[in-house]
Amino acid sequence: MATAEIEPTPAPAASPPPWTATLHEWLVTVDHKKIGVLYVLMAVVFLFLGGAAAIAMRLQLWAPGLTLVPPITFNQFFTLHGTTMVFFVGMPILIGIANYAVPLQIGARDMAFPRMNAFGFWTTFFGALLVYFSFLVPGGPPAIGWFAYAPLTENSFARGPGVDCWALGLIVSGIGTTTGGINFIATILCMRCPGMTLRKVPFFVWVMFWTSIQIVVVMPPLTAALTMLEFDRQLGAHFFDTQAGGSAYLWQHLFWFFGHPEVYILVLPAFGMISEVVPVFSRKVLFGYEFMAAATAAIVFISLGVWAHHMFSVGMSRTLDLFFVAATMLVSVPTGIKLFNWLATVYGGKLVLKSPMLFALGFLSMFVIGGLTGVILACAPIDFQVTDTYFVVAHFHWVLIGGTLFGVFSAIHYWYPKVTGRMLSERLAKWQFWLFLIGFIVTFAPMHFAGILGMPRRIYTYGSDRPWEIWNQIATIGALIQAPSYLIFGYNLVVSLWKGDVAGDDPWDAWTLEWATTSPPPPYNFAVVPVVKSRRPLWDAKHPDDPDWKYE
Amino acid sequence: MTDAAAPHEKVMPESEAAPPDPTLGIEARPELHKVGMICFLVSEASFFSTLIMAYVIFLRHGSETGPTPAQVFTLPLVLVNTAALILSSFTVHFAEKALHAGKTAAFRLLWLATIVLGTGFLVGTMYEWNELIHTHGLTIGVNMFGSTYYTLVGFHAFHVTIGVISLAAVLLVSLRGELRGAHPMPVTLVGWYWHFVDVVWVFVFLVVYVVGR
Ligand code: HEM
Numbered sequence: 001m002a003t004a005e006i007e008p009t010p011a012p013a014a015s016p017p018p019w020t021a022t023l024h025e026w027l028v029t030v031d032h033k034k035i036g037v038l039y040v041l042m043a044v045v046f047l048f049l050g051g052a053a054a055i056a057m058r059l060q061l062w063a064p065g066l067t068l069v070p071p072i073t074f075n076q077f078f079t080l081h082g083t084t085m086v087f088f089v090g091m092p093i094l095i096g097i098a099n100y101a102v103p104l105q106i107g108a109r110d111m112a113f114p115r116m117n118a119f120g121f122w123t124t125f126f127g128a129l130l131v132y133f134s135f136l137v138p139g140g141p142p143a144i145g146w147f148a149y150a151p152l153t154e155n156s157f158a159r160g161p162g163v164d165c166w167a168l169g170l171i172v173s174g175i176g177t178t179t180g181g182i183n184f185i186a187t188i189l190c191m192r193c194p195g196m197t198l199r200k201v202p203f204f205v206w207v208m209f210w211t212s213i214q215i216v217v218v219m220p221p222l223t224a225a226l227t228m229l230e231f232d233r234q235l236g237a238h239f240f241d242t243q244a245g246g247s248a249y250l251w252q253h254l255f256w257f258f259g260h261p262e263v264y265i266l267v268l269p270a271f272g273m274i275s276e277v278v279p280v281f282s283r284k285v286l287f288g289y290e291f292m293a294a295a296t297a298a299i300v301f302i303s304l305g306v307w308a309h310h311m312f313s314v315g316m317s318r319t320l321d322l323f324f325v326a327a328t329m330l331v332s333v334p335t336g337i338k339l340f341n342w343l344a345t346v347y348g349g350k351l352v353l354k355s356p357m358l359f360a361l362g363f364l365s366m367f368v369i370g371g372l373t374g375v376i377l378a379c380a381p382i383d384f385q386v387t388d389t390y391f392v393v394a395h396f397h398w399v400l401i402g403g404t405l406f407g408v409f410s411a412i413h414y415w416y417p418k419v420t421g422r423m424l425s426e427r428l429a430k431w432q433f434w435l436f437l438i439g440f441i442v443t444f445a446p447m448h449f450a451g452i453l454g455m456p457r458r459i460y461t462y463g464s465d466r467p468w469e470i471w472n473q474i475a476t477i478g479a480l481i482q483a484p485s486y487l488i489f490g491y492n493l494v495v496s497l498w499k500g501d502v503a504g505d506d507p508w509d510a511w512t513l514e515w516a517t518t519s520p521p522p523p524y525n526f527a528v529v530p531v532v533k534s535r536r537p538l539w540d541a542k543h544p545d546d547p548d549w550k551y552e
Numbered sequence: 553m554t555d556a557a558a559p560h561e562k563v564m565p566e567s568e569a570a571p572p573d574p575t576l577g578i579e580a581r582p583e584l585h586k587v588g589m590i591c592f593l594v595s596e597a598s599f600f601s602t603l604i605m606a607y608v609i610f611l612r613h614g615s616e617t618g619p620t621p622a623q624v625f626t627l628p629l630v631l632v633n634t635a636a637l638i639l640s641s642f643t644v645h646f647a648e649k650a651l652h653a654g655k656t657a658a659f660r661l662l663w664l665a666t667i668v669l670g671t672g673f674l675v676g677t678m679y680e681w682n683e684l685i686h687t688h689g690l691t692i693g694v695n696m697f698g699s700t701y702y703t704l705v706g707f708h709a710f711h712v713t714i715g716v717i718s719l720a721a722v723l724l725v726s727l728r729g730e731l732r733g734a735h736p737m738p739v740t741l742v743g744w745y746w747h748f749v750d751v752v753w754v755f756v757f758l759v760v761y762v763v764g765r
Pocket residue numbers: 147263264266267309310328329331332335370371372373374375376377378379383386387388392395396399400403404
């Protein structure tokens with residue numbers, strides 16, 4: 001490797017810094033790369049916590065009438081599971097990866113506001129701790145579901161301080177997320193290297209820009225709603241207190257005004273990751289960059305106006321129902337555009353079936369199914385029938401795992417060599433991929449059937465006279481197939497730090513700027529600020545005879 | 553990987569050049585702070601829109617028990633308060649103008665006037681709340697009107713408080729002679745924030761005291 005020579009080799013006598021120094025360095029860091037890694041580590045830890053709750057619930061549902069997990073605990077588990085996966089796994093892992101990749105991809109030295117970046121991580125982290133602190137309070141964790149419908153959250157129904165831990169934790173971490181969004185927008189608008197116009201940014205960067213806009217617009221209403229809830233509980237206000245003139249309906253509107261865009265906050269960055277991986281491993285440029293870019297913006301705007309598709313069964317009005325059905329159907333148009341563009345990118349390419357591409361192909365095949373069940377749910381008459389059943393559970397796990405998580409795994413396998421300088425083990429990655437894919441399908445496919453057969457979500461057990469047992473058993477088996485895949489993943493992350501092949505700067509022969517610097521990159525990222533002329537600056541550098549900028 | 557230079561190699565030859573400038577790209581971009589501030593204000597606007605929406609929604613429901621808006625609001629006090637806040641938007645604007653023109657003394661005077669007006673607004677709110685609570689018995693828990701009113705107006709007053717503190721901090725920096733140039737960023741940004749708080753008040757005033765009465 002060329003760089004090895006110019007970097008001074010450390011004196012052999014120098015002992016490694018004491019672990020306290022390393023710890024201190026990580027705790028006070030304002031470097032976007034370290035903060036990115038901290039976000040991802042936090043998310044992985046919470047992934048295992050949330051996953052443990054899921055396994056416990058699946059075991060409890062193995063057969064009718066089991067008493068493995070008591071009813072109250074079951075309710076607390078699904079509340080923590082949902083909250084954890086959305087707020088402390090999904091968002092941190094996406095924001096963390098973006099934190100690492102975005103400044104590198106745009107040739108910047110750091111995020112726009114490095115200290116605020118650290119602030120964002122630590123508030124997110126302490127918010128999560130605050131939610132989990134509820135284990136130590138009287139009454140234990142909240143048992144309200146991740147969307148915390150009123151008036152179940154009011155003092156009269158949830159007496160212990162668990163709900164307060166939950167609400168305050170989400171307020172705190174929400175503020176952290178908002179600062180993250182602000183930071184990305186400022187970074188992407190102001191810190192791009194010379195020559196990189198907004199039309200030339202790597203697609204992941206473009207997607208993070210729009211995701212951040214969504215974060216900035218929809219996190220504050222959640223904060224406001226949670227504040228109202230806390231005013232109800234602590235100061236005696238009545239916003240959602242139906243017995244004193246408050247409105248449970250208002251909570252639903254406020255929550256889902258945040259909640260639906262939130263699901264796009266969780267999936268758009270994955271779209272961006274896929275859009276980086278698929279071209280590189282198909283050895284083609286991203287098909288229809290402009291259409292993809294416009295579709296991203298369209299998704300962001302449309303998804304601000306579809307929230308009440310979560311509320312059809314509340315009994316809004318015919319007009320409102322129709323409006324939200326139409327708007328929801330509309331959002332699947334840009335989503336479909338994206339899908340076809342990815343397929344067109346793959347089509348005719350020289351596929352390189354390394355682990356990042358495997359996960360990307362997993363995304364392409366699985367996400368579309370989740371999208372389709374979404375469109376089914378968007379038909380209000382069908383939704384009346386299957387809302388609050390396992391069909392909904394199947395839908396959103398299909399998009400969140402089949403979409404977000406496959407995208408995240410693809411991105412981690414893609415960028416791990418950059419972050420650590422080592423390759424992940426392909427062998428372990430393949431094991432992980434197949435266990436994960438099969439386990440995932442076996443877990444969640446049967447839930448569609450259980451749902452259509454009327455099994456409500458969030459029940460802690462069911463009678464043996466119901467036709468649901470077989471579907472639950474298949475699902476539980478699926479969960480047990482999935483579980484080792486996460487363990488393999490964790491093991492691979494750790495072991496490859498020492499055992500992985502040395503990656504070199506550009507192991508995938510890729511085209512965006514992060515591959516132009518060393519692996520891992522130096523604290524300052526680029527010794528000389530890069531200058532770019534096209535969307536694939538490294539292609540230009542590698543092919544001076546046939547550069548992209550001649551055609552773009 | 554057939555169609556490219558061999559992997560595992562440095563691909564951007566320029567980046568081997570030495571010494572990196574560690575501050576590059578961060579301090580050199582003043583517009584960064586403006587973009588950051590605009591995003592922050594957008595998120596704030598989103599926050600207040602939610603509170604205002606909630607206020608409007610419960611207006612229709614009426615209050616079954618306890619005082620109603622029509623019974624409790626004393627317009628003269630509110631009008632003075634509103635005037636003070638709107639005036640303060642002008643003082644902050646002209647303070648900036650003065651600074652651009654290099655008139656430091658005028659800047660400090662007008663900036664101080666803004667602080668005084670903002671503080672006056674908070675004192676006015678204090679009087680108003682005192683009267684609402686002790687004369688009319690309107691508390692946050694008494695009815696929906698109380699819940700929504702104190703939340704909305706309280707959050708606004710909280711923002712005014714933050715604004716006054718930031719204004720004071722800038723004044724302090726200026727008095728110590730550490731405010732450099734004709735367009736110092738803190739002045740611009742705190743100015744924006746202050747205008748924003750005023751605009752929010754215009755909406756609150758219209759919704760709470762004009763339409764809602
Ligand atoms: C083609 C696009 C999509 C459509 C048309 C769609 C439609 C819907 C509808 C109508 C519901 C409400 C079901 C009910 O509660 O009765 C729903 C629930 C849900 N969707 Fe989607 N969806 C789409 C994509 C996504 C994506 C991409 C995600 C996340 C990555 C997602 C996550 C969720 C979640 C988490 C819920 C359930 C929330 C809950 O009740 O706990 N959806 N979807």
